[in-house]
Amino acid sequence: MDLARKEFLRGNGLAAGKMNISIDLDTNYAELVLNVGRVTLGENNRKKMKDCQLRKQQNENVSRAVCALLNSGGGFIKAEVENKGYSYKKDGIGLDLENSFSNMLPFVPNFLDFMQNGNYFHIFVKSWSLETSGPQTATLSSSLYKRDVTSAKVMNASAALEFLKDMEKTGGRAYLRPEFPAKRACVDVQEESNMEALAADFFNRTELGYKEKLTFTESTHVEIKNFSTEKLLQRITEILPQYVSAFANTDGGYLFVGINEDKEIIGFKAEKSYLTKLEEVTKNSIGKLPVHHFCVEKGTINYLCKFLGVYDKGRLCGYVYALRVERFCCAVFAKKPDSWHVKDNRVKQLTEKEWIQFMVDSEPVWEELPSPASTSSLVSLVSQSCRLREYINFKIQPLRYHLPGLSEKITCAPKTFCRNLFSQHEGLKQLICEEMGSVSKGSLIFSRSWSLDLGLQENHKVLCDALLISQDKPPVLYTFHMVQDEEFKDYSTQTAQTLKQKLAKIGGYTKKVCVMTKIFYLSPEGKTSCQYDLNSQVIYPESYYWTTAQTMKDLEKALSNILPKENQIFLFVCLFRFCLFVCWFVYFFLR
Incomplete structure (x- = not known):
């Protein structure tokens, strides 16, 4: 290895x-x-x-x-x-x-x-x-919460995408909700805004009565909880991220802890030191929440934490935990996305x-091209990759080459490279004819190094690589070499793995695909022997073996996307040469 x-x-x-x-x-x-x-x-x-x-x-x-x-x-x-x-x-x-x-x-x-x-x-x-x-x-989970009527629910991927795109489009949103024109009061008409107004009045009170009944219920802007004093700190720590995220991502709201299911004020008993600890836990929990800004201001989460005293016949008997969260300008996560x-x-x-x-980002993420060691290797990469791109796109018909003895439905490319290769290595030509004998239709795309084309390190002991895209079987990456005692399995495997990943991530290929590998040794006398055949070593699910004429077209299209683009590379070459010229010019005249 x-x-x-x-x-x-x-x-x-x-x-x-x-x-x-x-x-x-x-x-x-x-x-x-x-x-x-x-x-x-x-x-x-x-x-x-x-x-x-x-x-x-x-x-x-x-x-x-x-x-x-x-x-x-x-x-x-x-x-x-x-x-x-x-x-x-x-x-x-x-x-x-x-x-x-x-x-x-x-x-x-x-x-x-x-x-x-x-x-x-x-x-x-x-x-x-x-x-x-x-x-x-x-x-697995967006970790972005929203209020759905009386619940805090995590957004699924589609809802999160819509929420984020709206934020991106508008550059965030104002902290304050837009005010609507005042409406004439109607005695029998009740809206959610009425419950929010009652919750706001409750939040601003300084004294609460024990067993007093609330005049409002849970809503989009109100959440009510009741925890035992023993688990209060733990439970508040657990629920804060999702409720703060939900209120902040919707239109703000209130969290009250210390009210039972019958909407009666019970409160919880606590010393002043315990309240201080609760306040500190609230501050730390909210301060740790991940946020992402689309706006210029990049503000923080606005909130106010209070402890409302609960009195029984004039005697302080407990507290209600009250938290008001303002709506946020952008996106608040309960934790990192899963x-x-x-x-x-x-x-x-x-x-x-x-x-x-x-x-x-609706566009595919294109990886950066490899940084060649010199402009000569860069020009070589340009020349080879552009020929392959042109062949795969079928823009230049003469680049397609039919090897004598093979079916007209099997094409080798690039034409000049193949002719020179076969003329120098007669054993390779005969081997290709034997290998392609069972292929009814396909394209065999040769390269000095498919590894180099994909941005990996070239192995100079490899004579050439060839990628078969056929209607009969999954893609096969052939590696041909003339070094008898050398191990090429790892080279071939890594090249095939990278090819598969780039077909999907960069090339845009959307179907199931596997890339088989096959390694051949060519002796100086022209004899050939198969040193490794992945197809005999592994088993894939049946769906990975299904190939059609459309599969071939889709794979060739994806291949044309993953090969380096001519303009990008030549621009780099030109800039490099221009810099060399400027350096030479300055040096010559300042001497």
């Missing part, structure tokens, strides 16, 4: 924080593989789990691994089955896991495939892609800023 690949795998093997998710290093697949450890599977088996916390943790690990792969170009999850005698076809997966998948995905079969392989369970994950203008990233991806070879949670950028 080469050093670069070892470093790549070593980084991937690190666990993601406290989660039991790691990158599987011992895989034959040209895929990003996440290992989630031991998991109990099957509806009945999961129901019988005595440790409810363990069941929840397993669900979170699997769900977050699915989310990370959806946002990272796809791959598959490897889980060791905890319970003996498990059978996928008899026992299923488990309703809690299925519900987590359904809550995350618009249609589970479009993204996930399940397969049991002995004592291991695999979940194959297609990259996140929506052909409509929906959310641009997979999310959305994950693989970055820097680790499974990481998206920050609210990253998540909003992915959600709101």
Whole structure:
């Protein structure tokens, strides 16, 4: 295994924080593989789990691994089955896991495939892609709350997207709600604004009567709770993030704690020091809430916390916790969005800023081109990549080449590169004819280095690579070399994995895809031998093998998107040469 690949795998093997998710290093697949450890599977088996916390943790690990792969170009999850005698076809997966998948995905079969392989369970994950203008990233929970009549509810991905786009369009909103013209008072007409006004009057009172009944109820702007004194601090700490987020993202509101279900004022007993602690907890909790601004002012969350005295026959017997939250200018999260991806070879949670950028940005995120070591290598990359782009787009027909002895339906490209290659290596020409014998229709796209085209490091011991896109099988990446004792499996696997990820993340390919690899040794005498064939080593779900004429067109279109753009690279070359000229000119005249 080469050093670069070892470093790549070593980084991937690190666990993601406290989660039991790691990158599987011992895989034959040209895929990003996440290992989630031991998991109990099957509806009945999961129901019988005595440790409810363990069941929840397993669900979170699997769900977050699915989310990370959806946002990272796809791959598959490897889980060791905890319970003996498990059978996928008899026992299923488990309703809690299925519900987590359904809550995350618009249609589970479009993204996930399940397969049991002995004592291991695999979940194959297609990259996140929506052909409509929906959310641009997979999310378990937006952590953005809103008020729905009398409830604080987390926004689903679609609602969050609409909320964020409205904020982006208007550049935030005013803290104060717009005032409407005064209406003539009607005795029998009651509106929500009446309840809010009564809650405001209640908030401004200095004394409350024990067992006094409220004159208003819960509404969009009012939430009422009653906790025992023993758990008061804990419960307020737990509920504050979601209620503050909900009120701030809607139109503001009031939280009152110390009122029972019959709307009677009960209050809670507390010393002054305890009230000070409650106030400090409130300040710290609200201060930690993640916010994202679309406005210029970038204000903070406005709130006021009070303790209203409860009196029984003139004697102070307790307090009501009262919190008023103003509506916020932009977006307030209860916590970081529960959305994950693989970055820097680790499974990481998206920050609210990253998540909003992915959600709101309707255009695909184009990765930066690799930085070549010199302008000569840059020009070489331009020349090769532009020829491939032109061929794939079918803009220049002469670039298409039919190898004698092959079906007219099989095309090799680029034409000049192929002719020179076959004339120098007769064994390669014969090998291609044999390999393509079972292919009814396809394109074989040669490159000096597909690894270099994809922004990876070139292996100078590789003669060339060729990518087969056919109507009969998944894409196959061929690697040809003439160094007998060299190991090229890691090079080929990493290139194929990167190709697959870029087809989805950059190329815009929306269907399920896998890239097989095949490595051939060419001897100086022209003899050839197959050193590695991934197709004989791995098994994919049936849906990954379905290919059609439309699949070919979609893959070729995606390929044309992931190759470097001519104008971008030549602009870099021109600027570099111009800078060299200026430096030479200044040096010559200042000498």
